[in-house]
Amino acid sequence: MAPGMIVSVPTAAYLLAMKLRACRAPLPGYAGDYGDLAFLLGKMDVSSLEAAEATYARFFPNDAMSETAVEVVRQVLSKPDKP
Amino acid sequence: MTSKPTSLREVADQSDTLAGFGRNLRDWLHEVRHLTSRSQLERALTDNPPCLNGRFPNGDVADAWLASYAELLSSQIDREPPAWSFEPSRTAREPWFAEDYTSPRLRLLALLHSPLPFKRRNIYALNVELVLHLRAGRPRKPENQKRKTNAARQSRFRARRREELERLRRLLQANSASPETAGNEPDFAA
Numbered sequence: 001m002a003p004g005m006i007v008s009v010p011t012a013a014y015l016l017a018m019k020l021r022a023c024r025a026p027l028p029g030y031a032g033d034y035g036d037l038a039f040l041l042g043k044m045d046v047s048s049l050e051a052a053e054a055t056y057a058r059f060f061p062n063d064a065m066s067e068t069a070v071e072v073v074r075q076v077l078s079k080p081d082k083p
Numbered sequence: 084m085t086s087k088p089t090s091l092r093e094v095a096d097q098s099d100t101l102a103g104f105g106r107n108l109r110d111w112l113h114e115v116r117h118l119t120s121r122s123q124l125e126r127a128l129t130d131n132p133p134c135l136n137g138r139f140p141n142g143d144v145a146d147a148w149l150a151s152y153a154e155l156l157s158s159q160i161d162r163e164p165p166a167w168s169f170e171p172s173r174t175a176r177e178p179w180f181a182e183d184y185t186s187p188r189l190r191l192l193a194l195l196h197s198p199l200p201f202k203r204r205n206i207y208a209l210n211v212e213l214v215l216h217l218r219a220g221r222p223r224k225p226e227n228q229k230r231k232t233n234a235a236r237q238s239r240f241r242a243r244r245r246e247e248l249e250r251l252r253r254l255l256q257a258n259s260a261s262p263e264t265a266g267n268e269p270d271f272a273a
Contacts, residue, residue, distance in 0.1 A: 023209075025210040026182070026183055027105040027109055027148070027208075028105045028145060028179070029100070029101045029103070029106070030109055031183050032210075066210075068209045074186065074188070075185065
């Protein structure tokens with residue numbers, strides 16, 4: 001790394017909030033944000049929709065999660081083998 | 084290494100598998116978000132992409148995605164969708180849902196909210212709309228192109244100054260050679 005270079009790394013909570021906000025569409029052969037959301041929810045040990053909504057509200061206090069994001073979280077949490 | 088596709092045709096040209104197509108389409112969508120003029124976007128849509136049905140398994144799905152985006156984005160910029168996007172071959176044979184979206188509610192949402200250009204081609208997908216940042220005036224130029232233009236402008240400026248200086252030197256030499264003005268030349272070095 002070059003001297004003086006500053007690399008900032010976002011927290012998992014911030015990443016999760018951004019992924020929930022974007023919730024990019026899966027394309028053929030590409031899972032969109034679904035895989036990352038599943039990974040982050042597992043990594044942060046988020047076990048309920050309310051907990052995911054609370055994380056989202058920390059960074060986007062004036063917006064509600066989209067219907068798609070809510071359903072994606074529900075689906076990930078309902079899977080027994082979630083990461 | 085191939086460069087990022089800049090048009091739907093290039094997305095099709097560079098795709099040999101469905102997964103590769105997905106990556107190329109994602110790259111193209113990323114590029115499209117940076118376009119600022121309608122004409123730029125229109126150029127990215129009008130060229131007829133080769134049919135992918137037959138090139139790899141589920142190529143019909145890829146064809147349907149290309150045509151769907153061509154129609155969706157054309158309507159966003161108030162242009163007629165290209166004729167190729169309505170060819171019968173540009174429709175998926177089976178309804179397409181994202182593999183990971185297995186819950187019935189997610190599929191219901193996709194059935195409800197998939198934009199019409201996608202629905203009519205048997206594609207049921209969520210969050211496919213693009214937010215475009217179009218603006219009036221000339222299309223925005225990429226940074227590397229701006230740097231090239233500035234370098235060329237500076238080069239022309241320096242050439243003109245060199246030419247002027249050369250003319251002054253010749254004038255000075257002519258003056259110093261003349262017996263009437265000898266010794267009166269201005270000191271340019273001062």
